[in-house]
């Protein structure tokens with residue numbers, strides 16, 4: 001399972017203030033990005049206090065609203081108002097993950113999943129329920145609980161530079177979790193500066209998810225929608241690309257490599273992550289993406305989905321391995337790649 005923790009904080013690290021209504025930290029662009037991340041996740045999880053205090057609907061309301069991930073709330077007490085938006089809004093499955101009260105009173109409106117109180121068992125139970133990508137949205141207790149258990153793969157932290165809470169009673173993001181994490185990427189969305197941190201758990205898988213996210217930008221309707229990121233030896237994303245980013249025939253890896261070289265990066269020893277196996281034959285360009293990867297002296301290639309023989313017999317994996325690169329096929333996000341390419345892979 002891949003677990004993303006997403007939090008929005010004030011400039012001084014708080015998740016909320018002590019007022020009755022929840023504080024909004026996110027700019028519109030930031031909210032849109034969070035909703036895109038929700039749409040890429042199988043499920044969104046919050047703690048019972050967040051559900052009770054903020055009454056969030058936890059639906060996707062920007063971008064592709066056809067996709068509605070499963071909603072999960074964690075509780076010991078089972079103390080919920082059935083009329084909260086968590087239960088009443090959206091068509092997605094609602095799960096109550098409980099380590100205490102059996103929650104029989106919610107059986108008609110939610111799936112009840114008991115667990116033994118440990119974060120490991122919580123994730124095992126959810127995985128057994130078919131959840132492969134989980135987005136945890138808080139609050140403070142839940143963040144601390146999963147971070148302390150070492151179950152988080154990546155953290156998306158959005159800091160509003162203009163809001164100061166300065167109230168020690170208010171819930172704060174558990175900052176202590178960050179020092180051991182690598183900053184993969186930083187981006188500004190209006191008043192929010194967003195940092196993406198990878199924990200040591202599975203950095204290749206985390207960077208691969210960012211490649212798969214790039215594919216969402218591809219407009220391709222008659223070819224594969226592929227996304228790519230390039231990371232340096234410190235796991236920092238130095239370039240990104242997606243199919244048709246620069247012209248009608250451009251491949252994702254080609255776009256990312258060309259941009260990186262144009263920006264003066266030496267790609268020797270770097271790693272390239274692609275949502276699909278890099279191509280080995282190209283009718284529309286003198287070199288295939290696999291040849292470009294070999295020429296640029298990359299050390300490692302990680303991809304999510306092996307190209308099926310629809311257009312050509314792709315031999316990218318074998319070609320790259322023969323050239324001495326480490327090649328990893330990680331299929332955790334393969335269902336997402338199939339969904340992104342449903343126009344060509346509906347039978348896959």
Ligand SMILES: NC(=O)c1ccc[n+]([C@@H]2O[C@H](COP(=O)([O-])OP(=O)(O)OC[C@H]3O[C@@H](n4cnc5c(N)ncnc54)[C@H](OP(=O)(O)O)[C@@H]3O)[C@@H](O)[C@H]2O)c1
Pocket residue numbers: 006007008009014015016022023025046047048049050051053054074075076077078079097098099100117118137138139140141142143145171
């Ligand atoms: N800025 C942001 O990104 C963001 C995001 C989300 C929330 N928030 C804020 O965070 C605040 C809420 O945070 P919080 O720390 O008070 O609460 P929380 O983390 O949302 O929820 C805590 C609750 O989760 C349940 N829980 C915790 N550990 C559990 C375990 N091991 N097994 C089963 N259930 C467990 C318990 O529910 P029971 O009491 O039912 O047993 C506990 O009271 C709100 O002010 C909200 O606005 C901010």
